[in-house]
Amino acid sequence: MTVQQLWERRDAAIPRGVGNVTPLVLAKAEGALVWDPDGNQYIDFVGGIGVNNVGHRHPKVVAAIRRQLDEYLHGCFHVSIYEPYVALAEKINAIAPCPGPKKTMLANSGAEAVENAVKIARYATGKPGVICFEGGFHGRTLLGMALTSKVLPYKYKLGAHLQAIYRAQYPYCYRCPWGKEYPSCGVSCGREYFEDYFKYNTHPDEVAAIIIEPILGEGGFIAPPFEYMHQLRQLCEEHGIVLIADEVQSGIGRTGKMFALEHFGVQADIVTMAKSLGGGMPLSAICGKAALMDSVHPGGLGGTYGGNPVACAAALAVLEVIEQEDILARAEDLGINARRTLLALQDRFPAIGQMRGLGPMLAIELVSDPVSKQPAPELAKQLTAYCHAHGLLVLDCGTLGNNVRTLMPLVITDEQLQQGMDILAEGMEQLG
Numbered sequence: 557m558t559v560q561q562l563w564e565r566r567d568a569a570i571p572r573g574v575g576n577v578t579p580l581v582l583a584k585a586e587g588a589l590v591w592d593p594d595g596n597q598y599i600d601f602v603g604g605i606g607v608n609n610v611g612h613r614h615p616k617v618v619a620a621i622r623r624q625l626d627e628y629l630h631g632c633f634h635v636s637i638y639e640p641y642v643a644l645a646e647k648i649n650a651i652a653p654c655p656g657p658k659k660t661m662l663a664n665s666g667a668e669a670v671e672n673a674v675k676i677a678r679y680a681t682g683k684p685g686v687i688c689f690e691g692g693f694h695g696r697t698l699l700g701m702a703l704t705s706k707v708l709p710y711k712y713k714l715g716a717h718l719q720a721i722y723r724a725q726y727p728y729c730y731r732c733p734w735g736k737e738y739p740s741c742g743v744s745c746g747r748e749y750f751e752d753y754f755k756y757n758t759h760p761d762e763v764a765a766i767i768i769e770p771i772l773g774e775g776g777f778i779a780p781p782f783e784y785m786h787q788l789r790q791l792c793e794e795h796g797i798v799l800i801a802d803e804v805q806s807g808i809g810r811t812g813k814m815f816a817l818e819h820f821g822v823q824a825d826i827v828t829m830a831k832s833l834g835g836g837m838p839l840s841a842i843c844g845k846a847a848l849m850d851s852v853h854p855g856g857l858g859g860t861y862g863g864n865p866v867a868c869a870a871a872l873a874v875l876e877v878i879e880q881e882d883i884l885a886r887a888e889d890l891g892i893n894a895r896r897t898l899l900a901l902q903d904r905f906p907a908i909g910q911m912r913g914l915g916p917m918l919a920i921e922l923v924s925d926p927v928s929k930q931p932a933p934e935l936a937k938q939l940t941a942y943c944h945a946h947g948l949l950v951l952d953c954g955t956l957g958n959n960v961r962t963l964m965p966l967v968i969t970d971e972q973l974q975q976g977m978d979i980l981a982e983g984m985e986q987l988g
């Protein structure tokens with residue numbers, strides 16, 4: 557079976573709506589490398605979109621999956637409880653950035669985690685409203701896409717018109733929505749902005765939750781100013797609003813800390829996580845203050861597959877690997893290295909308007925002119941295509957599609973990182 561033949565079968569059998577963002581056909585993967593059926597090797601700066609933080613097929617994760625396969629594959633947690641689900645909930649309760657006693661429920665995907673977090677917040681507060689942000693991405697289910705900001709491809713004609721969803725500006729300092737400069741702005745986008753927001757959009761008495769990515773994922777790896785998250789926390793406190801941190805992309809070590817919120821020293825009422833939690837198995841978790849999580853009546857939460865035992869076994873192994881192999885320290889180093897290289901690229905190429913991110917969760921924003929900051933989405937497309945053709949998998953992101961992001965497995969070697977960065981630099985030389 558050649559690469560071309562599989563693409564033909566794919567086109568015949570699978571709808572185009574399930575879009576493809578690289579031409580890769582996957583045949584094998586290990587650590588930070590992937591291969592196609594023709595034996596071509598790629599350095600992976602994508603990690604299955606942030607899923608392989610501990611690397612493709614980490615031996616301890618594979619071994620845990622194998623052990624669980626010999627015990628049982630499925631029982632449905634509602635029918636028969638099992639230890640891996642309980643153990644994983646205990647583990648997540650011990651590490652999630654929420655205050656006080658915590659409880660955790662499990663689901664299958666990031667979007668499901670978001671859906672459940674909102675259900676719980678609405679139930680607990682008895683209020684309907686949810687405030688989300690411009691540039692935010694929360695999944696492709698009906699509620700997920702309603703909360704998501706990017707119209708194409710995620711919402712267009714797909715029925716994303718749910719009630720009581722309100723959108724606020726995200727503090728995107730490079731293109732400040734209020735035309736201000738950080739830090740002289742005094743971060744007025746936190747308190748002052750919301751004082752007005754609550755007059756023009758909805759009253760806080762009708763708002764159950766504010767859902768925020770502590771660093772935008774699909775939206776372009778934009779992190780808010782440090783003070784902003786504290787202001788948001790205080791605002792939620794004052795108005796009895798549940799602060800939901802969507803850490804589906806930023807969690808489980810991606811930013812050099814277990815959760816991106818830790819960079820701000822802020823805790824959320826509910827944290828959603830998925831992607832790298834399952835190490836490649838479909839799994840998500842919703843962890844929150846015990847009193848909130850327990851507000852919903854029995855049977856109001858869950859599903860047939862949520863917290864599948866094999867996925868739980870994989871996740872327990874992932875969390876163990878992160879601890880035992882000091883992956884967070886490695887991620888921090890990686891972030892420093894990658895940041896240095898990308899900053900050097902920014903100095904060389906005016907088309908790189910900004911380099912930003914937290915730890916190794918980094919992106920470059922491409923512009924046609926650094927002064928006018930005119931977005932250059934075509935350049936981002938050409939650059940990712942160049943990289944794919946030269947052995948590096950890398951993705952664009954951002955509401956305007958003009959960012960290129962790094963989501964490499966955190967176990968990538970220094971040599972592989974350098975090779976990948978060299979390909980990116982060659983691409984900029986050719987195109988930028």
Ligand SMILES: Cc1ncc(COP(=O)(O)O)c(C=O)c1O
Pocket residue numbers: 605665666667668670693694695696769773774802803804805806830831
């Ligand atoms: C922040 C965030 N929330 C939710 C989701 C949706 O996750 P899933 O694709 O697993 O439904 C994503 C996916 O990229 C995400 O980045």
